[in-house]
Amino acid sequence: MNFVEQLTTYFQTVADECIPGVSLDCVIFGFHDTRLKVLLLRWKGTNEWCLPGGFIYKTESVNDAAGRVLRERTGLDQLFLQQFYLFGDAVRYDRVDTWARQKMPLAFNSADKWPERTISVGYYALVDYTKVTPTADFMSDESCWWDVNDLPSLLYDHQQIIDVALKTLRLQLNWQPIGMNLLPEKFTIPELQRLYEVVLDRPLDARNFHKKITSLSILTRLDERRTGMAHKSPYLYQFDEMNYKKALVSGNLIFV
Amino acid sequence: MNFVEQLTTYFQTVADECIPGVSLDCVIFGFHDTRLKVLLLRWKGTNEWCLPGGFIYKTESVNDAAGRVLRERTGLDQLFLQQFYLFGDAVRYDRVDTWARQKMPLAFNSADKWPERTISVGYYALVDYTKVTPTADFMSDESCWWDVNDLPSLLYDHQQIIDVALKTLRLQLNWQPIGMNLLPEKFTIPELQRLYEVVLDRPLDARNFHKKITSLSILTRLDERRTGMAHKSPYLYQFDEMNYKKALVSGNLIFV
DNA sequence: TCAAAAGTGTTTGGTTTACACCCATGA
DNA sequence: TCATGGGTGTAAACCAAACACTTTTGA
Structure with a gap:
């Protein structure tokens, strides 16, 4: 045909x-x-x-x-x-x-x-x-x-x-599990920050981002680190799916 | 027919x-x-x-x-x-x-x-x-x-x-000209507050509401007051359409 | 004169922002 | 050993929330 x-x-x-x-x-x-x-x-x-x-x-x-x-x-x-x-x-x-x-x-x-x-x-x-x-x-x-x-x-x-x-x-971005869906299971906080930056189209302060994202207790830090790159090897994290969903439903913002 | x-x-x-x-x-x-x-x-x-x-x-x-x-x-x-x-x-x-x-x-x-x-x-x-x-x-x-x-x-x-x-x-509610469209041309701040309360389904503090809504400079206070009710007669306001649209476009929140 | 809504500021606590240095790693 | 990005804390500014009394009005 x-x-x-x-x-x-x-x-x-x-x-x-x-x-x-x-x-x-x-x-x-x-x-x-x-x-x-x-x-x-x-x-x-x-x-x-x-x-x-x-x-x-x-x-x-x-x-x-x-x-x-x-x-x-x-x-x-x-x-x-x-x-x-x-x-x-x-x-x-x-x-x-x-x-x-x-x-x-x-x-x-x-x-x-x-x-x-x-x-x-x-x-x-x-x-x-x-x-x-x-x-x-x-x-x-x-x-x-x-x-x-x-x-x-x-x-x-x-x-x-x-x-x-x-x-x-x-x-x-603040209401939907965007990070959870766009990233692989294990990721680093700088990677998550890049994602937010590219979606929002503006740079974010690394210290503030780290503080905020960890304060939501939606991430679990693993004992592994991302290796193979030059520079200090960052920790790998996983989403804590239950807490993440709870935070989203309760209307907690991540960024405005 | x-x-x-x-x-x-x-x-x-x-x-x-x-x-x-x-x-x-x-x-x-x-x-x-x-x-x-x-x-x-x-x-x-x-x-x-x-x-x-x-x-x-x-x-x-x-x-x-x-x-x-x-x-x-x-x-x-x-x-x-x-x-x-x-x-x-x-x-x-x-x-x-x-x-x-x-x-x-x-x-x-x-x-x-x-x-x-x-x-x-x-x-x-x-x-x-x-x-x-x-x-x-x-x-x-x-x-x-x-x-x-x-x-x-x-x-x-x-x-x-x-x-x-x-x-x-x-x-x-925070991004759309809801007040401007649901109220008549002239209205009082308590009326606007009722509208926000009924949409949000929770009571708002009158002093904070007044402060916030006037601080956006989207309202013009008229020389008239609403009379005919019992109690102190409130001022009538009009939307300042130009400033209102400016505030909405610039992404200013009214409430979260 | 009374009951009920309108009008008005200040204090407190929390959140957001700005900002700088040391560390770990592979090249 | 060097260049580069990762990791971390504190101080200041801003914003949100809580809160009480006086004034005005028609009934």
Whole structure:
């Protein structure tokens, strides 16, 4: 089956089994090498990038659909996943819409029930970079991480979606288990500080950060240290999941 | 045209001109007599209440659709209107769905393109209670305000939608021009305090509140006082819109 | 004249910020 | 041995919370 045939079949399935005119897009955040990363897909045979996304089966909850997309693109389950906005502009188009109409009229002609216009639910996910296996879908040539501050040109309004996701992430930094989800199980306090710095986009004072984060008693210091780098080897920590959740629920801020 | 005929026509129009399977619901908040109010509609010929809602024309942005619903139900334009959540559970049903299927099979039989299941975008609006003319739609016998702490039994998941709206309102109290939108042009500081108390659901200290709210220089004290009540007559204030917006944009908190 | 709400400052405690030096490590 | 980042405490400024009495008004 060639690509256009695959696409045609896919569109037909979507038209039959999914909610018409509604898609979802996932902004999958990871953290690596002191940078915040986003997982993107490259459209088959092009240099155009876009967010992983998909459609919602008629019998499926929207949150489940987002979980499914994430699982397929990262290999991970039980991820931290948060709906953040419905993009519903009248001129908004989904990636399988305008673009494909232009480049693959054949596929579209056969997807006769395709709606004129698509609205899209935005989700953001926080994942442990080291555990993800980026996996392209059949419409894409590759899937890889991009630095959130150095993105390629994106299809449609996906740049805007990422902007809104980032803004939401910033606002929710104090209320959501962001550290717990973006870092590997064991991490150092300076690593956690880098993460906060890159999300907040400003430097933090190391002594104050250390004081504050340890005062919340959400971290357990291990007997190990991170070795192999030059310089003094820092202690490794783990989240104390129970205390962490307690602190978040009770509304304790970490930073404003 | 009788009701079932009206309903049938309406469903047909919606099926033809609107995004299928997507509705929107508006939680319209007002403030009156020291209580937070929500505008509800009573379904024709029943004692069942629900939120004002509607559908999205295929050529219309979702935000515009929400503005339209609000205008129709309150007579007000240019309202403070905020999207807060997409309710997308697989078992979620819209008010023109299950209920009408049961009670008015006739109308439904003719709306042959009606989708199995509806997802709904939640919006909340903040309005000046004194300026609203509650207006029922053709499916409702009446439209009126209900105390948010003393609601009637609601159709479908509308109670849950109100709960989420209220939670969002609480979280956004510090970032959104809530006072400016829920109070009439002229108001007293104790009135504003009641509003904060009822949204936060806890009493606030009058001296601290007064100090804090005036220190933001977002209020202008007028030469008038509120008279006609027993007791000392309080000063009237107006928002200084420019300073208020400046304070909100700069991220100044009012309360945490 | 009485009951009830409005108006008003100060003190205390906690939180946030600013800031500098020594230590451990691999190169 | 050197360069670099890790680890640590204290003082000052700021902000939040607690708290009581006098004034005004209509009933």
